[in-house]
Amino acid sequence: MIKVRKSVTPQWIKSDRIDPDAEFLIRPLNGPTRLDVHNELSRHEQTGQLLISGRGVLLACKAGLVDWKGVTDENGEPLKFSTDAIEWLPEETLQQLTEEIYLASVLTDDERKNS
Numbered sequence: 001m002i003k004v005r006k007s008v009t010p011q012w013i014k015s016d017r018i019d020p021d022a023e024f025l026i027r028p029l030n031g032p033t034r035l036d037v038h039n040e041l042s043r044h045e046q047t048g049q050l051l052i053s054g055r056g057v058l059l060a061c062k063a064g065l066v067d068w069k070g071v072t073d074e075n076g077e078p079l080k081f082s083t084d085a086i087e088w089l090p091e092e093t094l095q096q097l098t099e100e101i102y103l104a105s106v107l108t109d110d111e112r113k114n115s
Contacts, residue, residue, distance in 0.1 A: 025066040
């Protein structure tokens with residue numbers, strides 16, 4: 001039996017790790033996009049830490065990030081969401097959003113059992 005993620009509805013997330021005042025609307029990645037992102041992963045030879053390329057980060061964020069609140073430009077003005085504007089987010093924010101999006105895209109053990 002083929003099991004797929006039941007909830008593909010975008011969800012608002014708020015994370016102090018990213019920014020306590022910002023919220024992001026994310027959606028799970030579809031299978032082909034998740035495979036493309038997965039191809040951008042590698043392991044650090046000495047530490048074994050999982051690393052992702054900048055290309056992988058952009059793939060995940062441009063496909064999985066739908067909207068935001070609490071993101072401003074350098075003058076403090078609200079920055080309207082667009083896929084082009086994603087590239088202007090700080091690197092650390094992009095990496096943390098990628099992690100949230102990727103985790104939202106994978107079936108949990110409970111979802112596998114209950115499907």
